[in-house]
Amino acid sequence: MSKVRVAAFSVSLDGFGAGPRQDLENPLGVRGPEMFQWAFETDVFKKMHGLGDDGAKGVDNDMAFRSFENVGAFILGRNMFGPVRGPWKDDSWKGWWGDNPSYHTPVFVLTHHARSPLVMEGGTTFYFVTDGPESALKQAKEAAKGKDVRVGGGVSTIRQYLTLGAIDEMHLALSPVLMGEGEHLFSGLNLHELGYKPIKTVPGENATHVLIERLV
């Protein structure tokens, strides 16, 4: 069955999913990359970004691999798409990921400001959705054609879908990092009350993978 998933989403020990003060130099926020160290070292990540074929092939890599399996569409928040705020001045910003982003599917970007779809190389097209997360989910499900919809992030976007009870499965990668500040994934959300339950813990080489499902 088609699922709505969060996958391989890095979280610090103190619950942050991104560092503070995101800008062009800090796409993941200040110190954000420390939380993603486990991913950067994997074979999946290195091959995906043309960084060689000497990446780690253990548990962390398996979990990174699975995060892309059977994904038919992505949903991203606007800040995950880029550092631009307010109305789009022009079409110059095309994401952080170069001409051939690693999505290779339709990607629905939540924004308050309309913009024409942006066709990239390798099968990725960014669609800009201005009528809210439920509409984006509906469009993503249609576009996924029976495959899963992956809510890629960032924190605010994932929180919106968790609150809607729309996430079926969430794989968090708990990183051995204390951020101290940034965007908090859990703060003020009662995931227990929303029906979410941890079902499995998988120890990786550089992160602890936790699988959470919504039991309804």
Added chain:
Amino acid sequence: MSKVRVAAFSVSLDGFGAGPRQDLENPLGVRGPEMFQWAFETDVFKKMHGLGDDGAKGVDNDMAFRSFENVGAFILGRNMFGPVRGPWKDDSWKGWWGDNPSYHTPVFVLTHHARSPLVMEGGTTFYFVTDGPESALKQAKEAAKGKDVRVGGGVSTIRQYLTLGAIDEMHLALSPVLMGEGEHLFSGLNLHELGYKPIKTVPGENATHVLIERLV
């Protein structure tokens, strides 16, 4: 060297160290025991509480065992000592743990209300400290005679000592539980700025053990 330690302190995936609404029936707060399931199943815990000798003897048990090694004194918050609030009406409340508590050392209880020391069986004496956490720490260090001081909890007490930068080492047991509400260990504390750093992750059978040190 003598250390000030937090050890085997259970934390939920969403960062809570106790459930909400502690009372006589819920010493750990509502749903609190779910976070301690890993400990309840260990040989150390079962023997300590006379619950048989069929407890688990793996990694979780080793970590539970270590939490009591070389401890010369404990510090507890008043709510960890009991559900009584305000001035002590009489001496009837002697802790949650029966006549022979598992501390077997001097135990310094932070409170705003004076009370005479309470001598229990098995080497545990509760001392009630009314002049603040720094005084309690000084007294505990003296009483520990070169051994470690273990800050037992609860959440508010640990947060006070973390904020003072007084904790040298903290072993958290991350439990696969989403509490949703309760007492949050990290909220509003910037442990990174306070000098704390995760140094090791040890996967246990029913919890993930994280060792954090203060690097100064």
